[in-house]
Amino acid sequence: MKIVIIGGVAAGTSAAARAKRINPEAEIVIFERDSDISYSGCGLPYYISNIVEERDGVIIYTPERFEAKKGAEVKSQHSVEDILVDSKEVIVRDILRDEINRVKYDKLLIATGASPIVPEIKGIDLDNIFPLRNVHNADRIIDHIQLNQPKKAVVIGGGYIGLELTESLLEHDIEVSVVEKAHQVLTNLDDDMAEIVVEHLQDKGVEVILGDGVIEFQGDKSVERVITESGQELDCDFVILAIGVRPNTDLAKRAGIELGQTGAIKVNSKMETNIADIYAAGDCVESTNLITGQPIWVPLGSTANKHGRVAGSNLCGVEDEFKGILATSITKVCDLAVACTGLTVREAKEKGYDVVSSVIKAGNHAGYYPDYTKITIKLVVEKDSGRVLGGQIIGKDGVDKRIDVLATAIHNEMKAAELIDIDLSYAPPFSVPKDGLMIAGLVTDKKRN
Amino acid sequence: MKIVIIGGVAAGTSAAARAKRINPEAEIVIFERDSDISYSGCGLPYYISNIVEERDGVIIYTPERFEAKKGAEVKSQHSVEDILVDSKEVIVRDILRDEINRVKYDKLLIATGASPIVPEIKGIDLDNIFPLRNVHNADRIIDHIQLNQPKKAVVIGGGYIGLELTESLLEHDIEVSVVEKAHQVLTNLDDDMAEIVVEHLQDKGVEVILGDGVIEFQGDKSVERVITESGQELDCDFVILAIGVRPNTDLAKRAGIELGQTGAIKVNSKMETNIADIYAAGDCVESTNLITGQPIWVPLGSTANKHGRVAGSNLCGVEDEFKGILATSITKVCDLAVACTGLTVREAKEKGYDVVSSVIKAGNHAGYYPDYTKITIKLVVEKDSGRVLGGQIIGKDGVDKRIDVLATAIHNEMKAAELIDIDLSYAPPFSVPKDGLMIAGLVTDKKRN
Incomplete structure (x- = not known):
């Protein structure tokens, strides 16, 4: 079986690695326009600030290392110009040699990413x-x-x-x-x-x-x-x-692949497009918002990696599903960590939810322990059901922990008033006995009445 | 209404504060044997190491501050010698004056804590x-x-x-x-x-x-x-x-209050003992293990605080429930954070579960970002159902986050293979695209076959 993958950053390389692991016999080739593959786009700001000193630091695999380690062939500086759906071929330009070739595929993965606007x-x-x-x-x-x-x-x-x-x-x-x-x-x-x-x-x-x-x-x-x-x-x-960025969908569009209402490629939970044997993954596809059930396009490295893994399994006939996202994200802005998951109040209202919300401040850990700092937690709760729909957390420490707990809670459709029931860990260097998330849950739940 | 609370550390003060908030008219008195109330037992090692420089640092409220802020009366250096169940009185010794008095109660809370063996x-x-x-x-x-x-x-x-x-x-x-x-x-x-x-x-x-x-x-x-x-x-x-410590149950036992099989006081989810109008909370009572459904005695500050809150509500007729614990805990041992939640392999086997487990190492955050370190994650999974039963995590950074995510996942009875579906936050300073918990989930799930 021959698998062709267009694009060799997060989704493309994840899919290739996964597929090769499942089916070592599969012939897999990645075509990547750029000379670099498998780099951490999210790491680039830290490369620029010199926190990551070596260029190699943000490159997870060179083409050579990827081939040696994962067993898939990598053709960097190769641009796929067209997909011939009927004959199951791609038209590939070798950019350095300026040569055009046709390459057959049994299964195709589009992982063309996104580009800055x-x-x-x-x-x-x-x-x-x-x-x-x-x-x-x-x-x-x-x-x-x-x-x-x-x-x-x-x-x-x-x-x-x-x-x-x-x-x-x-x-x-x-x-x-x-x-x-x-x-x-x-x-x-x-x-x-x-x-x-x-x-x-x-x-x-x-x-x-x-x-x-x-x-x-x-x-x-x-x-x-x-x-x-x-x-x-x-x-x-x-x-x-x-x-901002926009999804790279030109190639898909020309091949007759359906785009979703977000403008990114539409796929089912197996990462299949509307055309048989053509999959898509990463920043060029939309996901399902797990709360609204509606399509959402949030291009992030974490999602791209998971897309790639799921696509890689299905490319080899091992069923796997990507269920959707909460649009969880986090960023560091100087000394602050800024994170969100689920719906904001604005989004919730746009989607027709009747919500209550509250903003509280809570300690990262025990007040007497060094480096104590207060974090700000905003919780968004559906008025009728009491279910947590989203949260936003900002602070100098402990933000990532709380947003991940909240994402896990939302994933499980927990109610705000139930957050206090979770047996979270407590010791003075790490937390307080009654965590800010629990307080936010109680305070916001009260507003429902 | 008169509420008497025996013991003024975590559970006792939480209950008093909660009860007074619900019913400002209630007359509430806390009797505490010690001269200090409301201190952080968990903070004492840091007071001893001089990380917390002031004695006051680990004392959340003095009796005076607590009375002023929360409105409950505090009698420190007052030891309750006996509970007279029939007449609804307690016999109280004023330790300094060496006087004995009888004090009537409508509702009583026993929060006598635990003592070192x-x-x-x-x-x-x-x-x-x-x-x-x-x-x-x-x-x-x-x-x-x-x-x-x-x-x-x-x-x-x-x-x-x-x-x-x-x-x-x-x-x-x-x-x-x-x-x-x-x-x-x-x-x-x-x-x-x-x-x-x-x-x-x-x-x-x-x-x-x-x-x-x-x-x-x-x-x-x-x-x-x-x-x-x-x-x-x-x-x-x-x-x-x-x-180790043992629960302070002598007073309760003498009053005919039932102890559980762990040796601590037995309560229902409203923190009621077997005797009408007598509640118990904190380190002197046992909890329900949310996984096994069996009694478990794990005296921890986080649990004591929640016990107190639930007892405080019910003391005032506002229904609230304490459902149980996962025995989540965390400690700092020099540079290491050491945490666990749910069942260990040993406990799971003792309780008759057929389990698989695995130990993996994973990055705290992106490998190229400063202070990269590997954490060790052990996951315990029920063989038949695939459900996560427990986890243990050790490392220098990011341990508290992962144990709390895992506690939330176990709370919601998630399966190991579902951990990868959680939309956890990713940015290089905080995490990796595919978190160690997800990898542990996949690796351990695979062992079920």
Whole structure:
């Protein structure tokens, strides 16, 4: 059996590794446009900030190491130009040699990922306007910083990548302005929680401009100034473009593969597309929101890995299911961990849920133990049923723990009032006897009456 | 309505605060034998190690502060000598004045806690043999260290308290030998996991003697030497006695209150004893193990707090239930966090479960991110159903998170193979895309076939 995989980052390599493990006889080839495969996109901000010192650090496998370790063939710098559904072939361009070949497949996996959105703004082609998606993008940003010792950057976009890169640039003592078109950063949070992040950024000396889009980049050869809709002129030595990503679906669309209402590729729980023997996984596909049951597109490394694993099993005929996501995410913004899972109040209302919510502050661990800090917990609860629909947690320590407990609770459709029944671990260096999640559960449940 | 509460540490004060909140009109009095109330027993090792510098640090409320803040009356240094069930009175001794009084109650809560076991060993009455239960015990240990600059201690007992105190003594550069009668430390773990802790202690220069009990303390006025069953002679400047605690049930027993098969007070889920209007909570009562459905006695601060809350509600006629525990616990042993939840393999077998288990190592977070460390996860899974019955986790970072996720999963009767379906948070500083718990779930599930 011949399995062709298009794309060799998280989902593609996970699927290949899984499939080869199940069926060592299968002939598996990964085509990847880039020269790097299997890198940690999520690690790139830490490579840029020099917390990860070696480029190799964020590359989990080179093509050679992957082939040796996992037994699947890797063709990097090979771009798949078309899928011929009827003849079960892909048209592959060897980018270095500029050769085109047809390759047969029995099963095909599309794991083409997502790409940064590059808006059609005047001046967008000026030098030193950098997106961040792959290791080459990161290399270019690092080279720019090392060669030009820039003093001032404008980050366009206040999402995860924008804010993680803001932290990276602060590590290089670069002054940063963040420009976000929405009226809040991190639009996966409710606005009251996002406000905590803005205050933290401001404490770190970051200028945060909200509700204002960019209309022009000015400069001679390189960008020197960013002009916003409201008329602000922001001088800068370079720009980070982080307004978001979109799923790479062109190839799939041309082959007649159905896209979902989110614009990403539609798959069933076995990661099958509408066309027989063609699967899709990773940032190019949509998932099911486990709470609403509706399609949702949240491109994250953790999901991509799991997609890949499930696809890899099914490619080899071993049934496996990807049931869906809660859109759990976490990011570090300077000293703060910022996390969410499930629905925000805003999302819940948009989806027609009647909800109550509360925001509480609670200790990360015993107050008398060193490094005590308060974390802020927002809980979103369905009014009628009392079920937890979502949570957002921000703080300096213990945020990841609580968001993961909450994700597990939501996964199991627990009610807010039941959180106190969980026998969570307690010792002074780690927690308090009655955890903030339990208090949030009780407080929010009370609001239902 | 008059509520009398016997014991003013975790359960007693939680109950009083809760009851007063529900019914501000209720007359509530707490009788506490000790001069301190509402202290953190779990914090005492950190007070001794000087990590918590002030005595006040581990005292959450003084009697005066508690009265002012919570509105319940506190009579410290008042010992309840007897409960007169028929006349609904307690006999109270004012220890300072040496006066005896009768006090009427409408509802009574017994929260008498537990006391360290003091074995009848030759030489047990020598000076400088210290148990640790309350703040006075801690004061005495601290005084001894400060006054005598001791160089060598023997800790009798390799449970949580013994090992936490071992860490405290190491902080004072005191050489420590731990003597444990069982063939492993931390008998709430399986022996293979406990072995990791022993190796860690040995790395820290601690002598760990297993499978050997103490038969004699020798010395002139103060203890100078510990003699073990195997004939070892351990010279020392003082001894910590940490062989365990037993529930304080004498008072209850004399009043005809039923004890459970664990030897602690038996209560229903409303914390009611067998006698009308008498409740019990905290370290003196047994709980239900949520997995086996059988009684279990695991005296921990987190449970005591919850017991108190539930008792406080029911004392005031607001129905609340304490459903049970998973015996989740965590401790810090020098640089290691050691945690468990649910059943060990040994316990599961004792209870008649047919189980499979596996031990894996997994990263706390992304390998390229600073402070990467591997944690060891042991998962215990019911062979037939695939349900997770327990887990043990040891490592330097991220242990508390994973044990709490596991406790939440077990609470919801999740299967090992379902752990991978939980949408846990991922970003490089916090986790890996496929968490160790997920891997442990898959690996252990596979062993069922």
